[in-house]
Amino acid sequence: MHVNMDGQGPLHAQLTRALKAAMFAGRLGEGGRLPATRQLARELGLSRNTVLAAYEQLRAEGFVRGQVGSGSFVTPPVKPEALPSPAQVEHPPQSAFARRGRRFHDHATMPGRATPGMRYAFSYGVPYTNPALTTAWARELGRAAAYTPPNYPMTQGLPALREAVCDYLARRRGVRAAPADVLIVAGTQQAMALTARVLLDVGESAVLEEPHYTAMREVLQIHGAQVEAVEVDAHGLRLDRLPAAPPKLVCVTPSHQFPSGVVMSLERRLELLAYASRHDCWIFEDDYDGEFRYDAQPLAALRSLDRDGRVVYVGTFSKALFPSLRLGYLVMPPGLQRDYLNAKWQDDFGSSAIEQAALANFMADGGFERHLRRAGRALLERRGALLAALSRELGDALHVADSRAGMHLVAWLRRADPEQGNALILAAREKGLDLYSIAPYYQRPPPQAGLLMGFASMSVAEIEQAVQVFATCMRERGLA
Ligand SMILES: Cc1ncc(COP(=O)(O)O)c(C=O)c1O
Structure with missing residues (x-):
């Protein structure tokens, strides 16, 4: 009989896996008799104890039935499709906690989550490092x-x-x-x-x-x-x-x-x-x-x-x-x-x-x-660059809520409602710029479009280029 041992771990475990694979592949079908232990040991150059241990394991897991001496037979069903794959089973929530988890937090749509492959991102949550x-x-x-x-x-x-x-x-x-x-x-x-x-x-x-x-x-x-x-x-x-x-x-x-x-x-x-x-x-x-x-x-x-x-x-x-x-x-x-x-x-x-x-x-x-002092200087410079570029490129199309602190600011789009704001975000993505709506940070989102703009992770040059892309999108959509 041909079995394929994978060389990983003890011999009896390798043989157990190889025999299961033979069953799954249909080479050892339902009701089929496993070779006698002495014979298989001889064929494979293994000790009889190794083969006995593998058969015992298969018996314990329910893959074969019968006794040593009277023969071991493959039991049904052992087809791989018949084995449940845990990943495919979606259970309803099992507890009130799980139910609230599904209701209140959707992992797929976390606000501020970065879109892959963007050239620039005003992401919030990515800090300044060096x-x-x-x-x-x-x-x-x-x-x-x-x-x-x-x-x-x-x-x-x-x-x-x-x-x-x-x-x-x-x-x-x-x-x-x-x-x-x-x-x-x-x-x-x-x-x-x-x-x-x-x-x-x-x-x-x-x-x-x-x-x-x-x-x-x-x-x-x-x-x-x-x-x-x-x-x-x-x-x-x-x-x-x-x-x-x-x-x-x-x-x-x-x-x-x-x-x-x-x-x-x-x-x-x-x-x-x-x-x-x-x-x-x-x-x-x-x-x-x-x-x-x-x-x-x-x-x-x-x-x-x-x-x-x-x-x-x-x-x-x-x-x-x-x-x-x-x-x-x-x-x-x-x-x-x-x-x-x-x-x-x-x-x-x-x-x-x-x-x-x-x-x-x-x-x-x-x-x-020392790092805080260095980060403070870098953030001050980046914030200054962002404020200057927004004012130069977009002027009164924006109202910027400046707090002279932190690593983000909020820019309100004076001429856009939330729907227009979302369309702008999609258009900017087409040009490689990730923008983030302020709406998810409200329980009752306001009627005006706003953006949460993080500036910690971009250099001054990147901030200036990103604002140019932002301004182009705003003009193309008649918002500036
Ligand atoms: C208001 C606020 N609190 C706390 C945090 C930080 O949370 P954590 O300490 O769990 O990373 C953030 C990060 O974005 C935040 O914006």
Whole structure:
């Protein structure tokens, strides 16, 4: 009998696979008798024990029946088509959580997702990096990989990183926290998911700013929260528009409202804190890009004014370094440490110790802040180039909401409704330029077309060329 052994692993396993292949190919059909073990061992130059082990395995898996001595016979059915392919089976959602996941988050249409093959992209979420950062980070990672103990990391995060974060927060964000208050998380995304679990029961209400970071809304909705987006004015979240029944959680971006760019005024901050204390509600402060301000010192975080312990402060390394790192930090309100640690433990036991150790060292030896200074200068230059090119090429066809901070701006198309805006995006793609609508960042999208324009990942020259393509598309469609 001819069998084809693949040379991978122990001989009995190879023979088992080869006999199955012969069955699938129809060379050993249903009811057919397998050769006697002694005979097959002789033919193949194998020991009889190897053949016996393979037959035993086939019997255990139900491919053959019968006993040693009385013959082994192929059992039906063994055709490959008959074996179910898990990928082909689409089950209905198996839980309320899965049902909400399908309803509220469509993985295929994430806002800001890059279109492949574009020459230019005003993508948001791709940060500024440079060769100096890549080299320094590779060195830190290599060192950390060599010295980090291989056991499970502390759930709360490496003490060295929590200390470095506290030092950074005190100096740059005005937040006074002890390492015991800090939880290292896998980015803002995990911070939000843990917060939802720690603070909200299914059906409880949460307020977001309108517009807002879409992933935040989706995490809350999938958790089962009742989410309401509340308008923002020039001072930040409008407290007079909060629902009559106070929400359990209010999520804000006070340093640089996402995506409109508004900075929450001091008066509004104090009012929000007073509201939270009065109504026993929690505030989630998402300080996603607070380190990049171009006109003045960064504003102190809302958490620095919090006297009653209502603010969950969250920072991320996705903007200051890069999002593939998946590291961020959460300053837990007093009294909630136990619940946050439980939630983090359930999720993943703790974040990767090697990346944490590398980052702790990068922060302690000054590399992180050197990078922030370099990134700040580059972003200032890129933002200036974008503003100048938009004003030169498109003038009053656009209204640009400039916040003098961060890595994006919002451009409203004065003469376009959302449908015309979408047509413009498609036309720009034809010319190799990726543009992103502002609409997905709203619960109730506005009647005017707007674009979220990220500028961190393009050089000044690329920004200028991309704006030329943008302006051509605008003129061709009569929008400028
Ligand atoms: C408002 C806002 N928060 C947070 C983040 C970062 O999320 P993460 O830390 O999960 O990467 C982003 C990134 O795009 C953002 O725009």
